Amino acid sequence: MTERGEILKPALWRRSRIGRKLLLLILLLAAVPLSVAGLLFIQTSQNVLRRDIKSIQLEVANRVAGEADHIVGCIAKALASSTQTKGFLEGDEERQRVILEKLPKSYENIIELSLIDEVGREKIKISRYRLITPEDLRDRAGADEFTTAIKGKNYVSPVWISESAEPCLTIAVPVRLTEKEIMGVLSAEVHLKPLWDLVSDLRVGESGYVYVVDKGGRIVAHPDVSLVLKETIIDNPHVGEIRAGKSDTLYKEYLSESGESVVGSHLIVEELGWGIIVEQPTAEAYASLNQMRLRTLGLLLATLAVALFMGIYYARRIAKPIEVLYEGAEIIEKGDLEHRIEVKTGDELEELAEEFNRMSESLKRSKEELEEWGKTLEQKVGERTEEIRHRVKELTTLFEVSKVVSSTLELEELLKKILDTVLPLIKAQAGGFFLLDMRELVKCWEFMKCGKKECPAYGSDNLECWAIPGTICRDEVHEKIEDKIRACCARCPLFKGIKLKPAVVCGLDERSVQDVEIGIGESFCGQALLECRPTTAEGSSCEAGLCGVIARKPELKNQVVLPLMTKGEVVGVLVLGTQRPHPWTTEEISLLSAVADEVAVAIENSQLYVDAKRAAVEFRSIYEMSKALGGTLEIKSLLDLILHLSLDMLGGDKASIMLLDEEKGELTIEAAAGLSEEAIKQTRLKLGEGIAGLAAEKGEPLLISDISKDPRFKGVRKREDICSALCVPLKVKGMVIGVLNVGAVCPHMFTEGDLRIISTVAGQAAIAIHNARLFTQLEELYLATVKAFVAAIEAKDPYTRGHSERVTSFSLAMAERLGLSGRDMEDIRTAALLHDVGKIGVKEEILNKTTSLTDEEYRIVKMHPLIATKIVEQIPLLADVIPIIAHHHERYDGNGYLDGLAGEEIPLGARILAVADAFDAMISERPYHSALSFTEAVGELKRNAGSQFDPKVVEAFCEVLEKPQFGKRFKEAGLMVEPSKSTRRRSGQAKQKVN
């Protein structure tokens, strides 16, 4: 306590010193200048006032002096001048009386006039009031007026009071005969009433007054007449000065006759020796000064009071906080670092106090830190090590992530691996990747139904939709996209379709996550996506925002959403949830951001990989298709091929090829996959009708993401549950020949890439179809020509008429029986039709010779297959037919002609044809033999089987003949089973038909 007391003493002393200093200073500042100014002001004012008082008083005195002089001086002069009036000095008494009678008229003050002769007797006497009798004339030889005036001097008597209580005096002047000779004295009694009245009327200020005293100090005129009447002699400083002849003095203060303090001044009237004294009560004279003094004093006091208040106030205001600061500093100094200095002055002192507090705070912290540090240095080191280890782990993780990213291009696998890596590291319990499903995105211009240039976004100031990934506008201006524009996209109708869909999740129930869809800008995730920056949520706010499933797990207290971005584009988000109560740290978020960036790159790479793979598949498909299309000229199989290839490449559910019937202007389904028979048969579309009709009419491919939502096909009847479709016109040389349709049950199945591919396919397909058509036409044309030859040959030989048709029919029946099909069948048909075309080079005589042929003739006949070969060789399409025609006269045992082939060496077609040819020759009438019966002919065939004919073929022929269908077949071919009339007739009909 004593120690503290000792410290506090100087503190208080200091405090009071500052306070006092300040107080004193303020007081001095306020009081000193004001006092000095006030004093100077008062001093100056006093001087001015005194001068004023004096000048006013003297002015008044001068007026009185003037009046006195007027009364006395003027009368003296008048008297003197009267004596000098003409005739006055001549001694004529009447004349003198007349002259003197005029004086009272001019000077009302004159009461009496006396002309006194040189010995002192009154000669003439005139009174204003009285009737003068001779008895009134007195001897005035002894009177002062006479004795003085007779010596040549003017005389003025002291004032005396008349019977009628009037102040009077006597004025006497010498009556000069000459300058030196005095013959008498003219004396006048004069009353001073006007002087009295003047004196009584004059006021100096309120109650100042003037009075007149004679040399002896006797009052001659005074406002208080009684003083005059009492012939009061007064004594005051003025009287002394008047006696001494000193004039023009202002006395400061003295006591007046009535005992009042007055200030006064006086003036001496030289001629009379009178003093005129002006007195004014001091209080009144200096009233203004006193008032000024009072006011100054009041102001001074007021100022001092104010200064005192202010001084105390400010002294306290400054000294108090300083004391608080001082005490606080002491306390802190003693080690109480918890102490806080409370100073609320709102100025530097407060700042100082705060600084003190900060200082003690930081001291405290330092101290604590030091202690802490000291205590747990090892622990600290351990922590640091742990931290470093953690960092290493982080780096390792990042490295691992990178490794994972570079290890696989399979997206799902990649994402799964990344989640597995990241979750333990940041101690998150759940997480997932949600990726944008871009397939849902409608293209701007497609949505707007506009051409590229007509797009409202294109070139307009409204940049909002430029930010939409995938719009054409954006492709051109995406450099200009700013974040804030991106935010606008949430409102864009085109954006509505785009949803975040779960790709891979971990720590969550996958089935419940499956159906989660989040729109852009929607909920917490969507917002993060829109803003393109990591967003965190805590506690209950999670439930409102984050992807429902994660939010539904209440134990996940903190969540973070990280947008996955590559090249400024968002591809999805990484959502993580943790059970930790504390929020995500900046480090974690930056780590996660790095991971997210890696993942985004990986996703992009994966996407690129998929794209590349897909492109490769596409190209291969196109290549395969081109190859396949080139490989066939058969239109039906060609169309089927096209459909299957298209479906394979594009993965649609249904496909069809419609070809244009130019005459009717209708599209009909030529080939289809996945469509019902009914639909295939019934579908007839005019140009411009339906989707295909529109595509055909415009000649442009159509990509329809969702037919039900596409305004162009509002009225179109929805067929076969198709939702999205690709529709490509098949064009050759600019002419539409048909349409290739690919459809899918689900919407948004196809992409622009698909459209590109299908367009390529369609181009190829169109050419292939066209080629096939041309080829068919060409073939048909040639075949017709050849058939014409055959017909011409047969026409020449009536026996062989219908031979080729019948042979053809038998051959085809056999071929079918032997399991041939397609091309082989066609070859056999053509070969059968044309097998005797070589006979065109054999003379008719030889052909129609009924006798045996010579060797030469036989050699010529044996040449006909070769000739036929030569003719057919001209048609490349019939290349496969040539061996059949060339070898149809070979024998199974090798004794036939043309090349002597045997057994299996002979083409199957040729072997079949040989049987058919021989059978028909046997059952026909020939010049060289008559016709065998059906059975005979069969027997002949069976007999020669193994030698002339291939036994398998003969066997097959026999089977064909036994089958009921055969009859039917023969009917169609115009052949008869039994050589009967009816059959013959029918045969004839058939021949006619052929012809």
Place this chain on the structure above:
Amino acid sequence: MFKRALVFLIFLGLLVPSMAGCARMAEEKKVYKVGAVILGDASLPTVDGLKDGLISLGYVEGENVTYKVKNVKGDYNALRSFTRELVEEEVDCICTVSVRGTKAVAEIAEDTPIVFMTLCDPVSTGLVKSRRSSGNNITGVINMALELTGKRLQLLKEMKPSIEKVYIVYNPRDKAAMLAIKQAREAAEELGLQLKEARARNIAELKEVLKLVKKEEVDAIFMVCDVLSMSNNRLLIEAARRERLPLMTSMEEAVEAGALAGYGANYYESGKQSARLAKKVLEGTEPTDIPIENPEKIRFVINLKTAEEIGLDLPMEVVARADRLID
């Protein structure tokens, strides 16, 4: 605390001067009441003089002074009742004329200052103790009509040196008149004139005696300081005119009305002069401290018309001495 004190100080600073101002205004508001009692039409100019005089001394009717004036026309009962009225109203000062009228007022208004504006001889009539100090509540200006009796007679003689017999009428009940007669007799003796005296106690008597004045019997008529004849100077002027006789009066007004000459104080001027005394009284001076004053202006006035009418040839010296000539 600090603010409150400051406000208080400012309030105080504003309040004090305003209060002082109010006090001063109240002080200046004093309005004096002056009563005036006149005995007849002749003395009416005194009231005009009084008012004008007070105006020149700073007392303006309606502003700081109010008047209550009554011409009782010789009715002393009316005078008394009016005086009572004035006393009840506590007027500051009562102005009067004539010894008798003043005495009548003084009997009732014992404490109210009385200023007489014109009268003959206050001392010998016992109205006041002395000229210097009245010793009571009365002061005023005398008209010196009595004192000037000799002088007037001398002037009459000088105007018409041939005069021998002078007719004088007086009221024997009027003390001042008696004194005047006494003086007149002495002066007549001095001047070698013979006085023919007549007595009249009232107007009727005055009219009667004046009928008897005959040019053959007297040379001039001389008016003495007698309230009856002064008040009815018209009758004397008529008689003088009738008989073509010079009439010497003490009243300028009478000269204006047709008397030959007058020497004495003017009613108007007297009133004006007494205003100064009234002012002193109003300002608080006791009447006893105010000496009774002589008239400041004693004027010799000659009516030249009348002189011509009565065929009087005035000596030039006398005319030259006149203060005013009426023609």
